[in-house]
Amino acid sequence: MFRHLFRPTLVLATAILPMMATAGELRVFIPEGSADTVRVVDPQTGKDLGRIEGILAVHGLAGSPNSKYLVAGSYAEVDRDAAMAAVKPADVSGDEHAAHHAKPAERIGPQDAGISLLSVLDAETGTLVRRIEVPGVVHHVAISPDGRTAVATHPANDGVSIVDLTSLELVAWVPTGVMPNYAVFGTDPGVVYVSNAGNGTISEVDLDRAIVRRNLLAGDEPEHLVISPDSKRVLVADAGNGTVIELEISSGQELRRFEIGGEIHGLDLSEDGARLLVAAKESDRIVAIDLGTGGLESASLAPVPYHLTTIPGADSVIVSSRDEPKVWVVDATSLSVLREIRIEGEGHQMVVRPAS
Secondary structure, three states, X not given: OOOOOOOOOOOOOOEEOOOOOOXXXXXXEEEOEOOOEEEEEOOOOOOEEEEEEOOOOEEEEEOXXXXXXXXXXXXXXXXXXXXXXXXXXXXXXXXXXXXXXXXXXXXXXXXXXXXXXXXXEEOOOOOEEEEEEEEOOOOOEEEOOOOOEEEEEEOOOOEEEEEEOOOOXXXXXXXXXXXXXXXXXXXXXXXXEXXXXXXXXXXXXXXXXXXXXXXXXXXXXXXXXXXXXXXXXXXXXXXXXXXXXXXXXXXXXXXXXXXXXXXXOOEXXXXXXXXXXXXXXXXXXEEEEEOOOOOEEEEEOOOOEEEEEEEOOXXXXXXXXXXXXXXXXXXXXXXOEEEEEEOOOOOOOOEEEEOO
16 A cells, blocks of 8 residues: 655755735645645646645645644655755754754654654745654644644554644654554544554544544545544545445444445545545546435546545635646536646645635
């Protein structure tokens, strides 16, 4: 499943081209994977607003309306000394440069794990604020609804990192399950839900205690997750089985299964919470599930729809392709393609934010 693990010897400096967004204008931040960049676009026009460069193998990306940061995760391991040397600007002292790289006094997490990086970015300008060392490659990232905590999944090391976004430090490591894939918050900023693709569970993680409180059974290969607006249900993509499973969080009881068919990947709720949009990766479709009736609708979307994120206020979603360097903006009601935007690399975990 995780074929992109590698150990490079350096990381390029982070920079950004001007983002010419006006106040209130929506911006989508698209991690471009192997291009080592995050593209910024206006989803309503397709206009290119800039690019954040030098984030090696960027895959996970998270934001929150209550956070001034974006947190980007690298799906690669690095040599620390080479990484530090590579990102140091010539006009910055060693001490000043070290302040942008949080190294814990005592190593947190598996002692034999390699080093990867979380890049904390200013969400308005895209500039690098801090790089934080974490144990092993990062797959996906989530920020708590109060904007104070970031969580990163580490599939090769069976756990998650917890980062304090006030101090910008790694504060805890929590073993969850085999191959943790995705992390998502409900309304409680102290609890995060993590899918473990290798053992068919979802871990409910208490961030204050840094423990798994319980595990919910969730099919065979749970990956992407979304929490209902009332935080009472979790919907999970059982990816290899082509099924979306709906669980009641309080009891862990399975409520419904929706059979999509073929391998599936990203999913998200429509803005009103009435429909679930799913990227049917293997069958080249986008699927909408009516959560009231349980009915399914679909439309062709090719090739290989991949990550999917709702665009607030626009009744639309943005979907990346796994096989071609592009994303689509899709009407969330009719499922018709509104526009296609070219990118570089592969579009991974996307974030939508308005400009200030």
